[in-house]
Amino acid sequence: MWRFLARTIVQRLLLLIVISIVSHTVIHLAPGQPTEVDPMNPMMKAEDIAKIRKSFHLDDPIYLQYVHWMRDLFTGELKSFRDGLPVLSKIWPRFFNSLPLFLCTTLIVWTASFPIGIQAALKRGGKFDRGTTFVAYTLISIPGFFLSYLLILWVVRSFHLPVIGLRTFGTESATGVVRVMDRIWHLVIPSLMAALTGITGIAVLSRYVRAQMLDVLGQDYVRTARAKGLDENRVVYGHALRNALLPFVTMFGLLLPGLISGSVIFEQIFAWPGLGLLSYEAILTRDFPMILTLNFIAAALTLFGILLSDILYALVDPRIRLE
Amino acid sequence: MAAEDSELLAIRNLHVDFETDAGLVPAVRGVDLNIAPGETVALVGESGCGKSVTAMSVMRLTEGRITAGSIHFQGRDLSRLPEPELRRIRGGQVGMIFQEPMTSLNPVFTVGRQIEEVLTLHQQLSASAARAQTLELLKRVGIPSPERRRLQYPHELSGGMKQRVMIAMAIACRPRLLIADEPTTALDVTIQAQIMELLRSLKQEFGMAVLLITHDLGVVAHFAERVLVMYAGKIVEQGSVRDVFKRAAHPYTQALLGALPDPLEPTLRLSAIPGRVPSPTMLPAGCSFCARCAHAFEPCPTERPELFEVSGEHRAACFLRRPPATFAPTPR
Amino acid sequence: MSIPVGPTPVVELAPRPEAEALGIAETPAQQLWRTFRKDRLAMLGLYVLLALVAVALLGNLLTGWWVVFDPTTVRLPDKLLPPLSAPSTALAPELRPPFGSYPFGTDELGRSVFARMLQGSFVSLSVGVVAVGISLSIGVTIGGLAGFYGQRKLGPVSIDTLLMRFTDVVLCFPTFFLILTVVALLPPSIYNIMIVIGITSWMSIARFVRAEFLALREQDFVTAAQALGLPEWRIIFRHMIPNAMAPVLVSSTINVAHAILTESALSFLGFGVRPPYATWGNILADGRSYIFDAPWLFLIPGAAILVVVLAFNLVGEGLRDALNPKLRRRAS
Numbered sequence: 002m003w004r005f006l007a008r009t010i011v012q013r014l015l016l017l018i019v020i021s022i023v024s025h026t027v028i029h030l031a032p033g034q035p036t037e038v039d040p041m042n043p044m045m046k047a048e049d050i051a052k053i054r055k056s057f058h059l060d061d062p063i064y065l066q067y068v069h070w071m072r073d074l075f076t077g078e079l080k081s082f083r084d085g086l087p088v089l090s091k092i093w094p095r096f097f098n099s100l101p102l103f104l105c106t107t108l109i110v111w112t113a114s115f116p117i118g119i120q121a122a123l124k125r126g127g128k129f130d131r132g133t134t135f136v137a138y139t140l141i142s143i144p145g146f147f148l149s150y151l152l153i154l155w156v157v158r159s160f161h162l163p164v165i166g167l168r169t170f171g172t173e174s175a176t177g178v179v180r181v182m183d184r185i186w187h188l189v190i191p192s193l194m195a196a197l198t199g200i201t202g203i204a205v206l207s208r209y210v211r212a213q214m215l216d217v218l219g220q221d222y223v224r225t226a227r228a229k230g231l232d233e234n235r236v237v238y239g240h241a242l243r244n245a246l247l248p249f250v251t252m253f254g255l256l257l258p259g260l261i262s263g264s265v266i267f268e269q270i271f272a273w274p275g276l277g278l279l280s281y282e283a284i285l286t287r288d289f290p291m292i293l294t295l296n297f298i299a300a301a302l303t304l305f306g307i308l309l310s311d312i313l314y315a316l317v318d319p320r321i322r323l324e
Numbered sequence: 325m326a327a328e329d330s331e332l333l334a335i336r337n338l339h340v341d342f343e344t345d346a347g348l349v350p351a352v353r354g355v356d357l358n359i360a361p362g363e364t365v366a367l368v369g370e371s372g373c374g375k376s377v378t379a380m381s382v383m384r385l386t387e388g389r390i391t392a393g394s395i396h397f398q399g400r401d402l403s404r405l406p407e408p409e410l411r412r413i414r415g416g417q418v419g420m421i422f423q424e425p426m427t428s429l430n431p432v433f434t435v436g437r438q439i440e441e442v443l444t445l446h447q448q449l450s451a452s453a454a455r456a457q458t459l460e461l462l463k464r465v466g467i468p469s470p471e472r473r474r475l476q477y478p479h480e481l482s483g484g485m486k487q488r489v490m491i492a493m494a495i496a497c498r499p500r501l502l503i504a505d506e507p508t509t510a511l512d513v514t515i516q517a518q519i520m521e522l523l524r525s526l527k528q529e530f531g532m533a534v535l536l537i538t539h540d541l542g543v544v545a546h547f548a549e550r551v552l553v554m555y556a557g558k559i560v561e562q563g564s565v566r567d568v569f570k571r572a573a574h575p576y577t578q579a580l581l582g583a584l585p586d587p588l589e590p591t592l593r594l595s596a597i598p599g600r601v602p603s604p605t606m607l608p609a610g611c612s613f614c615a616r617c618a619h620a621f622e623p624c625p626t627e628r629p630e631l632f633e634v635s636g637e638h639r640a641a642c643f644l645r646r647p648p649a650t651f652a653p654t655p656r
Numbered sequence: 657m658s659i660p661v662g663p664t665p666v667v668e669l670a671p672r673p674e675a676e677a678l679g680i681a682e683t684p685a686q687q688l689w690r691t692f693r694k695d696r697l698a699m700l701g702l703y704v705l706l707a708l709v710a711v712a713l714l715g716n717l718l719t720g721w722w723v724v725f726d727p728t729t730v731r732l733p734d735k736l737l738p739p740l741s742a743p744s745t746a747l748a749p750e751l752r753p754p755f756g757s758y759p760f761g762t763d764e765l766g767r768s769v770f771a772r773m774l775q776g777s778f779v780s781l782s783v784g785v786v787a788v789g790i791s792l793s794i795g796v797t798i799g800g801l802a803g804f805y806g807q808r809k810l811g812p813v814s815i816d817t818l819l820m821r822f823t824d825v826v827l828c829f830p831t832f833f834l835i836l837t838v839v840a841l842l843p844p845s846i847y848n849i850m851i852v853i854g855i856t857s858w859m860s861i862a863r864f865v866r867a868e869f870l871a872l873r874e875q876d877f878v879t880a881a882q883a884l885g886l887p888e889w890r891i892i893f894r895h896m897i898p899n900a901m902a903p904v905l906v907s908s909t910i911n912v913a914h915a916i917l918t919e920s921a922l923s924f925l926g927f928g929v930r931p932p933y934a935t936w937g938n939i940l941a942d943g944r945s946y947i948f949d950a951p952w953l954f955l956i957p958g959a960a961i962l963v964v965v966l967a968f969n970l971v972g973e974g975l976r977d978a979l980n981p982k983l984r985r986r987a988s
Contacts, residue, residue: 016824016825016828019825020825020828020829023829024829024834135697138966138969138970138973139962139966141965141966141969142913142917142961142962142963142965142966142969143958143962143965144917144920144921144924144940144958144961144962145921146921146924147940147954147958147961147962150944150947150954151955151958154947154948154951220427221422221424221427221428222427222428222429222430222431224385224422224428225422225428225429225430225490225493226430227385227414228383228385228414228415228419228420228422228494229414229415229441229442229445229493230411230412230413230414230415230416230442230445230446231411231415231441231445232408232411233407240430240433243430243432243433244430244431244432247432261833265832265833265836265925266921266924266925269925280833280836281836281925284836284837284840284841285840285926287841292837295833296833296834296837299833300828300829303828303829304828307828318432319431319432319477319479320431320477320479
């Protein structure tokens with residue numbers, strides 16, 4: 002198994018390099034020069050432009066630019082086009098903003114989806130199943146931002162409570178408890194929205210759980226378990242669930258990229274200064290180093306996530322483990 | 325009717341229906357079946373005749389609904405028994421093995437654990453006692469190096485070995501009745517013989533009754549004492565294996581036996597039964613076999629035959645066997 | 657695993673006389689339709705979609721060619737009127753809307769929201785359909801090649817490995833991020849959006865097709881076709897692809913829904929189609945600023961997207977249920 006592991010890791014690393022090269026090429030092939038949209042100084046003179054271009058190696062052939070990018074990235078020297086600050090130092094604090102949002106969303110999604118999905122499968126066709134099916138379809142079909150705005154509208158109109166941002170303006174001087182509760186309040190709403198409507202949200206996951214449970218409950222070994230005289234709880238939670246959960250263990254690893262890509266929209270709506278908003282701003286201002294770095298990080302997270310999934314799957318499924 | 329108390333299993337007038345998109349479909353239409361303690365009874369028929377459904381209804385393992393009839397096991401009606409008591413009987417007094425050993429074992433639990441589960445459940449054995457008993461069982465069903473096998477997962481075993489494990493699970497608690505639903509259909513021919521031999525030796529050692537479901541008439545001939553032939557949800561012939569095989573009374577049974585190639589008399593063509601089994605949603609009035617029967621005559625299309633006596637316990641549901649006294653034509 | 661039963665799965669449009677003689681009543685396509693029809697929600701979705709297509713075509717006609725509802729007319733005196741209001745008297749007569757009212761109100765420039773929605777329906781729908789069309793072509797090609805020719809080697813690696821590794825690479829790209837990047841950096845155009853969505857969503861289709869092809873290749877009817885000497889392209893297109901279509905059909909329907917949602921998300925972020933082109937996505941995005949004062953500008957396109965996407969999802973799920981052989985009743 003260790004050889005299998007080593008081989009996959011090497012493959013993934015290669016993949017990462019390929020992806021970084023491809024994205025680098027794509028970005029640089031796009032029309033529009035970064036120096037055209039520098040918001041800092043719209044009236045730059047020609048020699049200023051030349052200086053900037055030189056310092057960012059923009060006139061070098063593309064493979065040299067790639068080398069420069071990679072080198073700067075790993076030495077921490079990579080600088081953003083916008084304000085010359087090191088890219089990594091801008092990413093780091095935003096990461097810490099995105100992380101709680103991500104964790105909270107994931108927590109909500111995964112703790113809610115399983116009971117819902119299992120119940121729907123056990124009482125298939127019943128009122129709970131039909132009700133949750135309908136709600137799930139609706140949630141899958143609503144544009145995430147639509148629902149969020151509706152919620153904001155309702156909360157602000159009815160309760161006069163602020164919803165946007167990390168914290169309410171003016172709470173910095175409040176006592177610890179109030180501050181904490183304020184932070185939690187501001188965290189919960191966007192997480193809830195992301196949990197309900199995202200592509201990896203409750204709506205989709207609970208449907209998948211239900212489908213898996215139904216599939217497993219129809220298997221012969223479940224019938225054998227009943228024939229042995231086991232009570233229904235043992236059959237469902239001991240025998241069936243254990244098999245139904247297998248694919249979800251692998252899905253867990255694939256959640257990682259959601260840290261960056263999932264949150265762009267919700268961070269925009271709720272003005273949450275995280276990685277999603279950072280990437281949005283970077284794209285708008287054609288901040289190449291930032292875009293490339295975030296893309297790279299996202300790809301690295303994806304690949305790491307896949308690796309994690311493979312490992313977890315090998316650990317959990319005895320059919321794979323022993324090869 | 326004979327006292328149900330002396331029979332181990334007494335199924336009376338069993339009706340099982342399935343709910344489908346096309347409506348309520350009758351899979352079993354009034355089946356009577358008795359098994360005495362220690363007796364081996366075979367239930368044969370083509371695919372779709374309702375034999376598996378009948379077998380699975382005994383322990384209420386089917387998705388169909390029992391809409392009429394009773395299933396008495398040692399005097400208690402299993403079809404009306406509350407769940408907790410039924411569960412005590414499942415795996416304890418009645419064991420069952422299924423057709424597909426490949427998919428009937430849970431892939432994520434070791435073989436040993438699955439057997440131990442039955443023992444700890446019904447006999448409240450401690451973990452170590454259950455483990456020891458499991459080893460004994462594995463040895464008894466003919467699995468070599470049981471200490472090693474016990475810790476293996478189902479996918480590491482061959483089909484034949486998986487079926488042996490299934491048998492071990494089913495007989496672990498010395499059931500009075502073993503229901504075997506096509507136990508050898510999915511196995512190679514050589515393994516089939518071994519499994520049937522194992523079942524025979526277990527049957528003798530434990531004095532178990534066996535209800536064998538199969539479409540393989542050869543297996544029936546070698547293994548069973550009595551046989552019931554099913555067609556389209558009903559029993560069309562029953563009796564001792566000798567009677568039914570040597571002097572088949574129902575045209576369907578005759579056709580089934582005639583369809584078997586006889587190695588001593590090579591013929592140019594195998595005789596197949598013309599027509600098809602009627603779909604359970606479109607059952608004809610009268611005798612279900614009438615449309616394909618070479619001997620159909622006046623009452624067949626309109627009246628349903630009951631099991632008329634052929635000789636002693638040998639009965640057939642065919643008007644050819646109806647005693648002449650009742651032949652008086654009645655205006656309809 | 658259970659052995660598949662039933663007639664050879666070749667899709668026909670109507671049963672031929674021989675089929676009827678054998679008692680086979682309907683083709684797989686008719687069976688699919690019959691099962692699909694039973695699902696009330698799916699049928700509702702289908703009606704909505706048919707209505708949508710009609711509205712889209714009509715809308716395109718009535719706002720583009722034979723202009724009845726003009727989406728571009730700016731009527732500043734009439735801006736931000738709620739739905740079903742009449743035009744103000746200050747309005748010049750040639751600017752008045754048809755039928756003397758604004759069914760969906762007006763936006764901040766006095767344009768009829770109804771007219772814009774009509775125009776947008778065609779655009780939004782075509783974005784979804786074209787994008788999925790692109791992803792279908794790519795996905796089926798790659799998946800089909802990998803499934804059918806997979807074992808042939810191209811240098812050191814087999815075609816299957818090559819294509820599947822390629823698919824994995826593309827799958828690893830953070831999709832939404834990539835779309836965003838590409839759409840932001842390229843000149844804004846509806847074709848760019850369609851193409852970009854198309855080339856980032858073919859992966860799951862390729863996987864499905866490959867899996868189906870791998871399974872189908874082993875089936876006897878392919879071997880039979882090869883034994884008859886049929887050329888390979890004919891086997892692939894005439895025999896295999898129709899049978900592999902089931903998951904692809906389901907996937908595509910749901911992908912159209914997803915494409916429409918993605919387009920609206922892109923418009924929301926400001927990267928969608930530019931005015932004066934209206935898509936439901938950018939009407940929704942524009943309405944964002946007026947959510948407190950003129951909520952209908954936000955609610956109407958949002959509700960429309962919700963209904964249409966829901967319809968696609970319901971139809972897709974209905975297709976999946978109807979095509980799933982496991983959900984049909986098993987032969988006993």
